[in-house]
Amino acid sequence: xxxxxxxxxxxxxxxxxxxxxxxxxxxxxxxxxxxxxxxxxxxxxxxxxxxxxxxxxxxxxxxxxxxxxxxxxxxxxxxxxxxxxxxxxxxxxxxxxxxxxxxxxxxxxxxxxxxxxxxxxxxxxxxxxxxxxxxxxxxxxxxxxxxxxxxxxxxxxxxxxxxxxxxxxxxxxxxxxxxxxxxxxxxxxxxxxxxxxxxxxxxxxxxxxxxxxxxxxxxxxxxxxxxxxxxxxxxxxxxxxxxxxxxxxxxxxxxxxxxxxxxxxxxxxxxxxxxxxxxxxxxxxxxxxxxxxxxxxxxxxxxxxxxxxxxxxxxxxxxxxxxxxxxxxxxxxxxxxxxxxxxxxxxxxxxxxxxxxxxxxxxxxxxxxxxxxxxxxxxxxxxxxxxxxxxxxxxxxxxxxxxxxxxxxxxxxxxxxxxxxxxxxxxxxxxxxxxxxxxxxxxxxxxxxxxxxxxxxxxxxxxxxxxxxxxxxxxxxxxxxxxxxxxxxxxxxxxxxxxxxxxxxxxxxxxxxxxxxxxxxxxxxxxxxxxxxxxxxxxxxxxxxxxxxxxxxxxxxxxxxxxxxxxxxxxxxxxxxxxxxxxxxxxxxxxxxxxxxxxxxxxxxxxxxxxxxxxxxxxxxxxxxxxxxxxxxxxxxxxxxxxxxxxxxxxxxxxxxxxxxxxxxxxxxxxxxxxxxxxxxxxxxxxxxxxxxxxxxxxxxxxxxxxxxxxxxxxxxxxxxxxxxxxxxxxxxxxxxxxxxxxxxxxxxxxxxxxxxxxxxxxxxxxxxxxxxxxxxxxxxxxxxxxxxxxxxxxxxxxxxxxxxxxxxxxxxxxxxxxxxxxxxxxxxxxxxxxxxxxxxxxxxxxxxx
Numbered sequence: 001x002x003x004x005x006x007x008x009x010x011x012x013x014x015x016x017x018x019x020x021x022x023x024x025x026x027x028x029x030x031x032x033x034x035x036x037x038x039x040x041x042x043x044x045x046x047x048x049x050x051x052x053x054x055x056x057x058x059x060x061x062x063x064x065x066x067x068x069x070x071x072x073x074x075x076x077x078x079x080x081x082x083x084x085x086x087x088x089x090x091x092x093x094x095x096x097x098x099x100x101x102x103x104x105x106x107x108x109x110x111x112x113x114x115x116x117x118x119x120x121x122x123x124x125x126x127x128x129x130x131x132x133x134x135x136x137x138x139x140x141x142x143x144x145x146x147x148x149x150x151x152x153x154x155x156x157x158x159x160x161x162x163x164x165x166x167x168x169x170x171x172x173x174x175x176x177x178x179x180x181x182x183x184x185x186x187x188x189x190x191x192x193x194x195x196x197x198x199x200x201x202x203x204x205x206x207x208x209x210x211x212x213x214x215x216x217x218x219x220x221x222x223x224x225x226x227x228x229x230x231x232x233x234x235x236x237x238x239x240x241x242x243x244x245x246x247x248x249x250x251x252x253x254x255x256x257x258x259x260x261x262x263x264x265x266x267x268x269x270x271x272x273x274x275x276x277x278x279x280x281x282x283x284x285x286x287x288x289x290x291x292x293x294x295x296x297x298x299x300x301x302x303x304x305x306x307x308x309x310x311x312x313x314x315x316x317x318x319x320x321x322x323x324x325x326x327x328x329x330x331x332x333x334x335x336x337x338x339x340x341x342x343x344x345x346x347x348x349x350x351x352x353x354x355x356x357x358x359x360x361x362x363x364x365x366x367x368x369x370x371x372x373x374x375x376x377x378x379x380x381x382x383x384x385x386x387x388x389x390x391x392x393x394x395x396x397x398x399x400x401x402x403x404x405x406x407x408x409x410x411x412x413x414x415x416x417x418x419x420x421x422x423x424x425x426x427x428x429x430x431x432x433x434x435x436x437x438x439x440x441x442x443x444x445x446x447x448x449x450x451x452x453x454x455x456x457x458x459x460x461x462x463x464x465x466x467x468x469x470x471x472x473x474x475x476x477x478x479x480x481x482x483x484x485x486x487x488x489x490x491x492x493x494x495x496x497x498x499x500x501x502x503x504x505x506x507x508x509x510x511x512x513x514x515x516x517x518x519x520x521x522x523x524x525x526x527x528x529x530x531x532x533x534x535x536x537x538x539x540x541x542x543x544x545x546x547x548x549x550x551x552x553x554x555x556x557x558x559x560x561x562x563x564x565x566x567x568x569x570x571x572x573x574x575x576x577x578x579x580x581x582x583x584x585x586x587x588x589x590x591x592x593x594x595x596x597x598x599x600x601x602x603x604x605x606x607x608x609x610x611x612x613x614x615x616x617x618x619x620x621x622x623x624x625x626x627x628x629x630x631x632x633x634x635x636x637x638x639x640x641x642x643x644x645x646x647x648x649x650x651x652x653x654x655x656x657x658x659x660x661x662x663x664x665x666x667x668x669x670x671x672x673x674x675x676x677x678x679x680x681x682x683x684x685x686x687x688x689x690x691x692x693x694x695x696x697x698x699x700x701x702x703x704x705x706x707x708x709x710x711x712x713x714x715x716x717x718x719x720x721x722x723x724x725x726x727x728x729x730x731x732x733x734x735x736x737x738x739x740x741x742x743x744x745x746x747x748x749x750x751x752x753x754x755x756x757x758x759x760x761x762x763x764x765x766x767x768x769x770x771x772x773x774x775x776x777x778x779x780x781x782x783x784x785x786x787x788x789x790x791x792x793x794x795x796x797x798x799x800x801x802x803x804x805x806x807x808x809x810x811x812x813x814x815x816x817x818x819x820x821x822x823x824x825x826x827x828x829x830x831x832x833x834x835x836x837x838x839x840x841x842x843x844x845x846x847x848x849x850x
Contacts, residue, residue, distance in 0.1 A: 033061065033063050033212070033213075033227050034227060034228045034229075034230055035061050035081070035083060035197040035212075035227055035228070035229040035230070036059040036061075036083070036229075036230055036231040037058075037059075037083040037084060037085050037090075037229070037230070037231035037232055038054065038057060038058040038059060038083070038084055038085075038231065039084070039085060039086065039231075039233070039234075040052075040054040040084045040085070040086055040091070041086065042054060043086070043089075044084060044089075044091045044177075044179065046091075046164045046165065046166050046177050046178070046179045047166050047168075047177065048142070048166035048167045048168035048175055048176065048177050049168055049175065049177070050082070050093045050095065050175055050177060054084055055082055055084070055093050058082035058083060058084055058093070059082070059083075059231075060080050060081070060082055061080070061081040061082075061083075061199075061212065062078060062079060062080045062081070063212070064078075064079045064199075064201070064210045064211065064212055065210065065211060065212075065213070065214045066208055066209070066210050066211075066214070067209045067210065067211045067214050067215050067216055067217070068207070068208065068209040068216070068217055068564070068570070069207065069208070069564065069565050069570040069571075070564065070565060071214055071216040071564050072214055075201075075208065075210040076203065076206055076208055077096070077097050077098050077099065077173070077203065077208075078097045079094065079095070079096055079097065079120075079199075079201050079210060080094070080095040080097070081093070081094050081095075081199050081212070082094075082095075083197075083229075083231075085182075085231075085232060085235065087182075087234075087235060087236070088181060088182055088183070089179050089180065089181055089182060090124075090179075090180045090181075090182060090185075091177070091178065091179055091180075092122050092136075092176075092177075092178040092180070092199075093175070093176070093177050093178075094120050094122075094175065094176040094177075094178075094199065094201075095172075095173065095175050096118070096120060096140075096173045096174050096175070096176070096201055097172055097173040098172070098173035098174065098203075100205070101169060101170065101171060101172065101173055101174070103205050104118050104140050104169055104173070104174055104204075104205075105117040105118050105140065105204040105205070105649060106118065106139065106140035106141035106142075106167070106169060106174070106687055107139070107141055107143075107684055107687045107690070108141040108142070108143055108687050108688050108734035108736075108737060109139075109141075109143045109690070109732070109734060109737075109740075110143070110732065110734070110740045110742065110796070111143070111144055111145070111737070111738070111740075111796075111798065112144070112145050112146065112157065112160065113143075113145065114137055114138075114139050114143045114144075114145045115139075115143070115684065115690060116204065116648040116649045116653075117139040117140060117141060117143075117204055117649070118139060118140040118174065118202065118203055118204050118205075119137055119138065119139035119140065119201075119202050120137070120138060120139075120176050120199065120200065120201045120202075121135060121136065121137040121199070121200045121201075121202075122135070122136045122137075122178060122180075122197075122198075122199055123135050123136075123149065123196075123197070123198040123199070123200070123222075123223070123226065124136075124180075124185060124195060124196070124197060124229075125195055125196030125197070125198075125223050125226050126185040126186060126187040126193075126195045126196075127186060127187060127188070127195075127283065127362060128194060128195055128196055129365075129366055129424060130152070130196065130223055130224040130226070130427060131150070131151060131152050131223055131224070131424060131428075131430070132148065132149060132150050132223065132368075133148070133149040133196065133198075133222075133223045133226070134146070134147075134148060134149075134159075134161070134180075134184070134185060135147040135148065135149055135155070136163060136165070136178055136180060138165040138166075138167055138176045138178065139167065140167050140169055140174045140176075141167065141687055141737065142165070142166055142167045142736075142737045143734075143737045144163075144165050144737065145157070146159060146160060146161050146163070147159055148325060149222060149223050150325045150326070151330060151430070151469065152220075152221055152222055152223045152224050152428075152471070152475060153220060153221065153222045153223075153475070154325065156324065156325035158315070158321030158322065158324055158325070159321070159322055159323070159325075160318065160321070160322060161180075161184040162181065162184065162242075162801055162802040162849065163178065163179060163180045163181060163184060164178070164179045164801060165177065165178040165179070182235060182237065183237065183240045183279055186283030186284075186285075186361060186362055187237065187283060188283065188365075189236070189237070191233065191234065192232070192233050193232035193233070193235060194228060194229070194230055194232075195228075195229040195232070196223065196226030196227070196228065196229060197212075197226055197227055197228070197229030198211065198212055198213065198222075198223075198225075198226040198227065199211070199212045200212075204649040207570075207606050207647075207649070212227055213225050213226065213227055216563055216564055217563035217564070217571060218521055218522060218523045218562070218563030218564070219474075219475060219521055219522075219563075220475040220476060220478070220520050220521025220522070221474060221475030221521065224427075224428070224473070224475060237279065237283075240277075240278070240279045241276065241277070241278045241279075242276065242277045242278075242802070242849060242850070243274065243275075243276050243849075243850045244274070244275040244276070244277075244802065244803075244847050244848065244849045244850070245272070245273070245274045245275075245847065245848060245850075246271075246272070246273055246274070246275070246293065246845060246846065246847035246848075247270070247271070247272050247845070247846055248270065248271045248272075248273075248293045248295060248843060248844070248845040248846075249268070249269075249270045249843070249844050249845075250268070250269050250270075250295065250841055250842060250843040250844070251266065251267070251268045251269075251841070251842050252266070252267050252268075252269070252405075252839055252840070252841045253265070253266045253267075253839065253840045253841075254266075254267070254837070254838070254839040254840075255837065255838050255839075256837050257816045257835065257836050257837045258816070258835040258836075259816050259835065265404065267401065267402050267404060267405050268401075268402075269399070269400060269401035269402075269405065270399075270400040270401075271291060271293050271398060271399050271400070272291070272398050273289065273290055273291035273292055273293055273398055274289070274290045274291075275287070275288070275289045275290075275292070275319065275847075276288050276289075280359075280361070283361050283362040284359070284360075284361030284362065284363065284369075285359075285360060285361055286357065286358070286359050287319070287322065287323075287357070287358045287360075288355070288356065288357040288358070289319045289353075289355060289356050290354075290355040290398070291353075291354065291355065291396070291397075291398040291399065292317070292319055292353055292355075292356075293845065294316075294317045294318075295806070295808055295841075295843045295845060296794060296796070296806045296808055296843075296845060297316045297317055297318075298316060298744065298792060298794070299744075299790050299792055299810065299812075300313050301746065302726070302746050302748040302788050302790055303748070304722075304724065304748070304750050304786060306705075306720075306722060306752070308499060308621060308623035308624055308626075309547035309548055309623070310541075310545070310547050312343075312545060312547070313345055315344045315345055317344070319356060319358070320344040320347070322358075322360075323358060323360040323370060324344060326360060326368060326370040326420055326422065327341075327342040327344075327370055327372070327418055327420055327434070328340065328342075329341075329432075329434075329465070329467045329480075329482050330422070330430050330432055330467050330468065330469040330480055330482075338514070338532060338534075338546065338547065338548070339465075339482060339484055339512050339514060339532075339534065339538075339540060339544075339546055340540065340544045340545040340546070341418070341434050341435075341436045341463045341464075341465050341484065341540055341543065341544040342372075342418040342434070342436050342543055342544055343541075343543065343544045343545035345545075346416065346438070346541075346542075346543055346544075346545075347374045347376065347416045348374070348376050350376070350378075350410075350411050350414075351376045351377065351378030351410050351411060351413075351414070352376065352377070352378055352396060352399070353374060353375075353376050354375045354376060354377040354395075354396070355374070355375055356372065356373065356374035356375070357372070357373055357374075358370070358371070358372045358373075359371040359372075366423055366424035366425070367421070367422070367423045367424075368420075368421075368422045368423075369419075369420065369421055369422075370418070370419065370420040370422075371418070371419045371420075372416075372417070372418045372419075373415065373416070373417050373418075374415070374416045375413065375414070375415050375416075375441075376413065376414045376416070377395045377396070377413040377414075378395060378396070378406075378407065378410035378411070378413075378446075379393035379394075379395035379396045379406055379410065379446075380406060380407055380408060380409055380410045380446045380447030380448075381403050381404075381406040381407065381408055381447070389402065389403060390402055390403070391403055393406075395413075407447070408447050408448065408449065408450070408453070409445055409446070409447035409448070409449045409453060409456055410445065410446050410447055411440075411445055411446075411456060411458065412440040412441060412442035412443065412444060412445055412446070412458040413440070413441040413442055414438060414439070414440055414441065414460070415437075415438075415439045415440075415441055416436075416437075416438050416439075416543060417435075417436065417437045417438075417439070417543075418434070418435070418436045418543065419434065419435050419436075420432060420433070420434040420435075421433045421434075427473065428470065428471035428472065428473060428475075429468075429469070429470050429471070430468060430469045430470075431466070431467075431468050432465075432466065432467045432468070433464075433465070433466055434464065434465045434466075434467070435462070435463070435464045435465075436462065436463045436464075436540075436542075436543035436544060437460070437461070437462045437463075437542075437543065438460040438461055438462075438542040438543045439460045439489070440458035440459070440460050440490055442458065443458050443490075444458065445457075445458070457490070457491050457492060458490045458491070459488075459489070459490040459491040459496070459542070460489045460490045460542055461486060461487060461488050461489055461490075461539060461540075461541075461542030461543065462486070462487045462489065462542070463484060463485065463486045463487070463540050463542070463543060463544060464484065464485055465482055465483065465484035465485075466482070466483055466484075467480070467481065467482040467483075468480065468481055468482075474521070474522075475520075475521050476519060476520070476521040476522040477517075477518070477519055477520070477521075478517060478518075478520050478521075479515070479516065479517030479518075480515075480516050480517065481513065481514060481515040481516065481517075482512075482513060482514055483511070483512070483513045484511070484512045484513070484538075484540070485509060485510065485511050485512075485538075486509065486510045486511075486512075486537075486538050486539050486540050486542075487507065487508070487509045488504045488505070488506055488507065488508050488509075488539060488542075489506055489507070490506060491506055493505070493506070495508075497627045498539070498549070498627070499623040499626045499627060500536070500549070500550050500622040500623050500629065501622075501627055501628055501629025501630070502536045502537060502549070502550060502585075502629075504537060504539060508537050509537065510534075510535045510536070510537035510538030510539055510549070511533075511535045511538060512532075512533055512534045512535060512538045512540075512546075512549075513531075513532075513533045514530070514531060514532040514533065515530065515531045516528065516529070516530045516531075517529060523561065523562045523563055523564070524560050524561060524562055525558070525559070525560055526557075526558070526559040526560075526573075526575075527556070527557070527558050527559075528556070528557045528558075529555075529556050530553075530554070530555050530556075530557075531552070531553070531554045532551075532552060532553045532554075533552045533584060534546070534548065534549040534550065534551055534552070534584065535549070535550070535584050536549060536550040536583075536584060536585045537549075548623075550583050550584055550585055550622055551581055551582070551583060551584060551591060551622075552581065552582055552583075552584050553579060553580070553581040554579065554580055554581075555577060555578065555579035555580075556577065556578050556579075557575055557576075557577040557598075558575060558576055558577075559573045559574065559575035559598070560573070560574050560575070561573030561574055561575075561600075561601075568604045569601050569602060569603065569604065570602040570603075570604070570606065571600075571601055571602040572599075572600075572601035572602070573598075573599070573600045573601065574597075574598070574599055575597070575598040575599075575600075576595070576596070576597055576598070577594075577595070577596050577597075577598060577614075578594070578595050579592070579593070579594050579595075580592065580593045580594070581593075583622060583631075587631075587766070589620055589622075589631050589767070590618050590620065591619065591620050591621075591622070592616050592617075592618060592619045592620075593616070593617050593618045594614055594615060594616040594617070595614055595615060596612055596613060596614020596615070597611075597612070597613050597614065598610075598611070598612050599611040599612075605646075605647060606647040606649075607644060607645060607646045607647055608644070608645045609642070609643070609644050610642065610643050611640070611641070611642040611643075612639075612640075612641050612642075613638075613639065613640040613641075614638070614639060615636070615637070615638040615639075616636065616637055616638075616639075617636040618636075619633070619634040619635070619636065620632065620633055620634065620767065621634055624705070624706050625706050625715060625768065626706075628762075629766065630762070630763075630766055630767070630768055631766060631767040631768070632706070632767075632768045633666075633767065633768065633769045633770050634702060634703055635663040635664050635665075635666050635669040635671070635702070635703040635770065636663070636664045636666070637661050637662060637663040637664065637702075638661065638662055639659065639660065639661035639662075640659070640660055640661075641657070641658065641659040641660075642657070642658055643655070643656065643657035643658075644656045644657075648682070651683065651684050651685065652681065652682070652683050652684075653681070653682045653683075654679070654680070654681055654682075655678075655679065655680040655681075655682075655694075656678070656679050656680075657676075657677070657678045657679075658675075658676070658677050658678075659674075659675060659676040659677070659700075660673065660674070660675045660676075661673070661674045661675075661700065662674075663701065663702065663703055666703075666770045666771070667769065667770030667771035667772070667773060668703075668704050668717070668719075668758050668770050668771075668773035669703040669704060669770050670719075672701050672721065674699060674700035674701045674702075674721070675698075675699055675700070676696070676697065676698040676699070676700055677696070677697050678694065678695065678696035678697075679694070679695050679696075680692065680693065680694040680695070681693050687734075688733065688734045688735070689731075689732070689733060689734075690730075690731075690732040691729075691730070691731055691732075692728075692729070692730040692731075692732075693727075693728070693729055693730075694726075694727075694728040695725075695726070695727055695728075696724075696725070696726045697723070697724070697725050697726075698722075698723065698724045699721060699722070699723045699724075700721075700722075701719075701720065701721040701722075703719075703770065704717040704718060704719050704720075704758055704770070704773060705717060705718060705719075705720045705754075707754065707757070707779075707780075707782050708779075708780065708782070710759060710776075710779070713761075713762070714759040714760060714761055714762075715759065715760050715761075715762065715768065716757065716758070716759055716776070716779055717757070717758045717759070717760070717773055718754040718755055718756065718757045718758065718782075719754065719755060719756060720752060720753070720754050721753070722750060722751065722752040722753075723750065723751045723752075723828050724748065724749070724750040724751075725748075725749050725750075725828055725829075726746065726747070726748050726749075727745075727746070727747045728744070728745070728746045728747075729743075729744070729745045729746075730742070730743065730744050730745075731743045738797065738798040738799075739796070739797045739798075740795070740796050741793075741794070741795045741796075742793070742794050742796075743791075743792070743793045743794075744790075744791070744792045744793075745789075745790070745791050745792075746789070746790045747787070747788075747789050747830070748786075748787065748788050748789075749786070749787040749788075749815075749828060749829060749830050750784075750785070750786045750787070750828075751784075751785050751823075751824070751826065751827075751828045752782075752783055752784045752785070752786075752824065753783045753824030753825070754781055754782055754783045754824060755781070755783075755824070756775060757775070757776050757777065757779050758773035758774060758775055758776060759773070759774055759776040759779075760772040760773050760774065781820050781821040781824065782819065782820075783819065783820060783821060783823050783824025783825075784818065784819050784823050784824070785815070785818040785819075785823040785824070785826050785831055786814075786815060786817075786818070787814070787815035787830040787831065787833050787836075788812075788813065788814045788815065789811070789812075789813040789814075789833060790810075790811070790812055790813075791809070791810060791811040792808070792809075792810045793808065793809040793810070794806065794807075794808050795807040795808075800848070800849065801849070802849030803847060803848045803849045804846070804847055805845070805846045805847075806843070806844070806845040806846075807843070807844055808841075808842070808843040808844075808845070809840070809841070809842050809843075810840070810841045810843075811838065811839070811840050811841075812838065812839050813833060813834075813836060813837070813838035813839075814833075814836040814837055814838070815830060815831060815832055815833045815835075815836045816832055816835055816836045816837075818831060
C-alpha cells in the first residue's frame, strides 16, 4: 500500500525548509577520489585477462573502503581498477585480489540474473546529473547483468544494453574485463567529458561490500556520491542504427476438455518482425518494434483472485522494459504507485500488438523526455462458421496462421500513447509532467458475433499528472508527491458502473494525489508520513494501474535502528506504523484503522529476518457488494507474519514465511483463524546448476463474502475459507554464460467451500452490518474446485553479441470446471487435471543484431 501525508503549498515550503536545514549542518561524506582514463589506439580483446600493454600504462584506482558490514573500515582484500577508452568504447579492467582464491564463489547464471557470488559492478553517471546512472555487473563466473539507476537510488533492472564482459580466476584472485560501447551511454557533446563513476565489489566469503566511495546501507544516496571520472577527451557519440530482425515458428497442439468431447487440433504458425534502435543524438534514442513476438517471456504466475481489486502483473516484454522507469511517478515505491498513469501490460492485452515506437533521452541539461506510442490491431475470423485454411490478413500482415486460431470478434484497434517530461531544476529537486491516452481507432468492433456473445464496446480514456521530488544533498530527508486527473471517453451513453457503485459517463473526470515525506535515510531514527487520495470518479485504468478509488489513506511509520552493525546484528530496524482510511464520496465513511509493529534485521550468520504484527479495526469495504454503492462491514482482526531467509551465498539456502490471523466474533462472523505458510529451497551443488523448489499453502478468511441476490432482492452472503496449494519447481543449467537452459513447472490447486449462508435486506443508511445477516437455506452454492499446471522450458543461446536463438516448449493445462456443493466437498488435490483442456507449444525463434 502506498502511504503519503497531505500538505498545502505553504506546508510544503515550510516542511522543505525544516528538512533541509539540519542536513546543511550535518557532516557530509568524505571527499571522493578521482577516476582517470587513458586513451588507447589499439582495440582491447575482451577475454578477462588484462595482458595488453595499454592496461599496464593505465592509471590505477585502489582507494576502496568498506560499506558493509562496517562502514569506513579497511577492505579485507585489495581491489584495483583501470580504465581505457577509444573513439567507440569504454574499457574497464578490475583486479580483485584474494588471498584464498579457491574460496571465490563463481556461480553461473542466466544473462541479467547473476546468482549470489563474488561480483563487481561498474556504475557510470555519464550525464553528471548526480541522479541517473548506468550499471554493469559481472561475477567471477562471467555472468553479466545491467540496469539503470534513477532518482539517485532506484534500480531498474529491466534496462538492457549490448556490451561485453569476461572474468578469469587466477592464483592471486580474479579479474574482470568490460567493454561498454559509448553508443549505449547518453552524454553531452563536449570536447572534455567529466562523468560520475563508481565501482562496487561484493565478496561472498566475508559478505563484505567495498566501494570506491563509502556508501552505507542507510544512506539513501548512491549516484549523488559518485567520484568524478576524468580523462575522456575527443570522444563523440556515434550515430548508430541497430536493426534486429527475427523469425519465429511455432506449433501448438490443443485438446478440449474430455467432458466436452476432447477434440484436438494441431496448428502451425510463423511470424517475422523487426526491432530497431537509432541514436538520434548523444543522449536521445529512438527504439521501435514491428509485429513483436514475446514467446520467450516466462509465463505469469498462476493464481486465483478472490479480492475486490485487480492484481498487478510485472512487465516482462523486452521492448516495454527498457526505459520503463521514466514513465513511473518519481518517488514511487518498488517501482510502482497505486496511481500509475502508464501500466504497459494494458498495451496488447485484448489484441495483438502491431507496432510501437519509443523516444527516450535528454534534450538539455537535467531535462528528460519520454514518448511512447503503440498500435494494437487484431484480425477476426470471417463469418460465424468454423474457419479453416490460411488467408492473408491486412491487420496482421507478418503473421502466418490458420483462420481457426483467429477470434470471432476483436475489439476496435487501439492506439496507446504515453508522454513524460521530467526536469531537475536543482540538485535533488525534480519536477515532472505526464500524459497518457488510450484511444479506440474505430467506434465498432470487428467480426461477426453470435447472439450469446458479450457486448463489445469501444472505450478509452486520458490522464495527466504532475509530480515532484525534493531531497536534501545527503538524501536523508525527502518529500515527493503527485496530483493527477483522468477523463473517460467512449463507451455507451449509459456509462460504466464501477464496482463501488460509481457511474462513469463519457466525459467524466476524476482527481487524485499522494504525498510522501520524512527522514528516509540515516540512523538511528527514520520517520515516514504518507497521504493518498483518489476521488470516486478517478479512473486511470484505460492506460494505467489503479486498483482502488473512492478512498483516502494516511499513515505514519517510525523506525529505530542501524544499517551498520548494532551489537551482534549487522543490521536491525524496529518500527511502529499507524494508518487510517476513509471514503472520498459525500459519506466520508471510515474504511479502516490499524496499528502494527515491524522488525527487519540481518542475523549474525547473515540470514535475514522480518516480522510484522498488528490489528485492524473499524473496517468497511465499498466493493464487496458490486455496483450497488453499499458499504459492507468486515470483522476486526489481528495478525502476525514472520519470514526468515538464510544466507543466499551458501550452496543450500532456505526461505520460510508464516502468517496467522484471527477475526473477531461479530454477528454472522464467528471469529476464525486464518493461516498461510510458504517454504523454499535453493540448491546450487555446482556453479553450473541451480535447483529451486517453492511450496506455499494458504487458508485465509475475512468473514462472510457476498455471493449474489435472492429473487425478492435480498443480498446473499456465505462463509468462505478458501485453501490453495502451489508447487513451483525451477531448474537452471548453465553451459556457458551465453548458453543456458531453464525449466519451470508450477502446479496450483484450490478449493473454495462456501457455507453457512446468510441473507440481508438492503439497509436505509447504505451500510450492511454483520449483525444484519440472517441464516438462510436452499440457495445456490457457488463452491468451487480448481487446478492448473504450467510448464515452461527455455533454451537460450546468445550466439553473437545482441543476437539470440531460442527454443521454447510450454504447456498450459486446466482442470475441468467444478462448481457447486459437490465441488466444495472434494479434497484439495487435483481432481481430473488430465481430463481438462490443454495446449502444448513448441517455438523456435532466432534474432540477429545488425
